[in-house]
Amino acid sequence: MKRTLILTALIAFVGAAVTVDESQARRIKNKLVKSECGECHMAFQPSFLPAESWRIIMDDLENHFGDDASVDEKDAVAITNYLVKHAGRKRRRKKGQPPLRITKLRWFVREHNHEVSRRAKRRAGTMSNCTACHRGADKGYYDDD
Ligand code: HEC
Ligand code: HEC
Numbered sequence: 036m037k038r039t040l041i042l043t044a045l046i047a048f049v050g051a052a053v054t055v056d057e058s059q060a061r062r063i064k065n066k067l068v069k070s071e072c073g074e075c076h077m078a079f080q081p082s083f084l085p086a087e088s089w090r091i092i093m094d095d096l097e098n099h100f101g102d103d104a105s106v107d108e109k110d111a112v113a114i115t116n117y118l119v120k121h122a123g124r125k126r127r128r129k130k131g132q133p134p135l136r137i138t139k140l141r142w143f144v145r146e147h148n149h150e151v152s153r154r155a156k157r158r159a160g161t162m163s164n165c166t167a168c169h170r171g172a173d174k175g176y177y178d179d180d
Contacts, residue, residue: 058178065117077173081121087133089118138162
């Protein structure tokens with residue numbers, strides 16, 4: 036009886052630890068990442084993309100979604116290390132190119148498809164403008180509205 040209880044508790048605990056809570060992302064503590072990657076848009080929390088995605092993005096900053104976002108090599112290494120270290124887990128997906136956009140991820144599309152009004156979308160301009168709708172986005176909070 037006691038053993039079953041312990042086992043049940045253990046399973047519940049492991050289950051909870053494995054669940055990803057997308058309503059909160061760890062706040063970025065690295066100054067370089069905050070300044071260099073927060074210049075044109077909010078610095079996206081690394082947990083939103085897997086490590087391989089960050090590597091690809093960091094390898095081609097000159098051609099960054101139609102912009103030149105290049106930084107010097109030393110900074111690039113430091114930024115990549117931070118992003119990779121705090122990257123999210125790879126999600127089950129079909130083979131092929133790792134995702135380069137958070138806004139194209141399946142959970143993102145699902146979450147933003149129905150619940151976001153057309154007016155809010157228009158006001159934000161682009162779905163990558165997280166802070167337009169989530170006031171606490173740059174601090175990692177996404178459940179404020
Ligand atoms: C010179 C401006 C500029 C800088 C600096 C910049 N970006 Fe971007 N980034 C963009 C633009 C423009 C887009 C596309 C936005 C859109 O489509 O709405 C973008 C999009 C992204 C996206 C995809 C967002 C989505 O749609 O999900 C990621 C991830 C990203 N940037 C990461 C970074 C990282 C990491 C850095 C720092 C090394 C960085 N950016 C620095 C201009 C910049
Ligand atoms: C045009 C407005 C808008 C933009 C832009 C937007 N969101 Fe959202 N987002 C919403 C709404 C509305 C919801 C659903 C209601 C809620 O749970 O807050 C939502 C839900 C979420 C959730 C789930 C929150 C939860 O409680 O489960 C996450 C995570 C999230 N957004 C992240 C992002 C990120 C990251 C970006 C930028 C790359 C972004 N959003 C851009 C409006 C927006």
